[in-house]
Amino acid sequence: MEHKTRIKGNVHYVGVNDRNKHRFEGMWPLPYGVSYNSYLIDDEMVALVDTVDICYFEIYLRKIKQVIGERPINYLIINHMEPDHSGAIRLIKQHYPEIIIVGNKQTFGMIEGFYGVTGEQYLVKEGDFLTLGYHKLRFYMTPMVHWPETMMTFDETDGILFSGDGFGCFGTLDGGFLDTRMNVDKYWGEMVR
Ligand SMILES: [Fe+2]
Numbered sequence: 671m672e673h674k675t676r677i678k679g680n681v682h683y684v685g686v687n688d689r690n691k692h693r694f695e696g697m698w699p700l701p702y703g704v705s706y707n708s709y710l711i712d713d714e715m716v717a718l719v720d721t722v723d724i725c726y727f728e729i730y731l732r733k734i735k736q737v738i739g740e741r742p743i744n745y746l747i748i749n750h751m752e753p754d755h756s757g758a759i760r761l762i763k764q765h766y767p768e769i770i771i772v773g774n775k776q777t778f779g780m781i782e783g784f785y786g787v788t789g790e791q792y793l794v795k796e797g798d799f800l801t802l803g804y805h806k807l808r809f810y811m812t813p814m815v816h817w818p819e820t821m822m823t824f825d826e827t828d829g830i831l832f833s834g835d836g837f838g839c840f841g842t843l844d845g846g847f848l849d850t851r852m853n854v855d856k857y858w859g860e861m862v863r
Contacts, residue, residue: 673737677848678828680712680804684733686726687842694754694840702856703842706754709832710737711825714803717745717772719823719832721758730758731765745792745800747772747807749834750820751780760785772800774811776819794821812836839863 675682685707694700706722708730716738722730734743743766748756759781763769771781772792781787792800794809801807805827812820816835823832839861846852 675710675733675737677709678830681825681828681830682710682712682737683847684708684710684718684730684737685843685847686722686729686733687844688723688726689842698840700840702840702860704754704840705843706757708755710734710743711802711805711807712737713805715744716741717747717800717802717805717807718743718762718769719747720749720755720834721746721762723754724757724761727758727761731761742766743769745770745772745802747800747823747832748777748781748819749823749832751777751784751817752835753784755834756781756784760787763787763789772809774809774819774821776813777821780819799826837861 673682675684677683685705687703687705689703691700694704708722709719711717746762746769748771770790770792772794774794778791796811799806799808805825808824808826810822812822820834822834822836839857841857841860
């Protein structure tokens with residue numbers, strides 16, 4: 671079955687669009703809305719990269735299950751703790767209690783403080799890697815891009831960088847998630863802003 675979420679191989683986009691919020695974190699106007707970007711790697715071991723705002727959890731879970739059905743998710747990789755990325759951690763943990771959370775030494779205290787989530791952890795530092803089967807992921811610390819705990823995950827197998835907020839801007843993803851198949855004009859001004 672062909673998935674509408676496929677980026678490349680078994681890497682899927684499972685993010686959601688928010689067209690309801692007027693201001694991001696109550697401060698930043700959102701004339702074009704905002705997307706919460708999360709990715710699912712459907713390998714021998716399944717990994718979820720970042721999550722979405724908690725308000726969109728039902729849609730999010732549906733998108734995940736459209737890819738993996740009732741298979742468990744083995745790893746939840748947290749590149750960034752800002753709530754538009756991390757907001758669904760607690761609910762993901764409730765639905766997948768065996769999930770192992772992947773983060774760096776800054777991440778776990780924030781997860782417990784923000785969401786009261788503890789449990790099995792995989793602590794990574796600069797250059798560490800995680801093999802899912804076909805995919806080999808390597809982690810790079812990027813503190814203050816844009817919070818102290820931020821890191822990036824590089825899929826060395828398919829050459830995909832999961833960059834968190836590193837190149838981020840506001841705006842929904844209308845009709846797709848690959849820049850080669852979208853009109854990206856509206857994002858440039860947003861990126862400058
Ligand atoms: Fe951020």
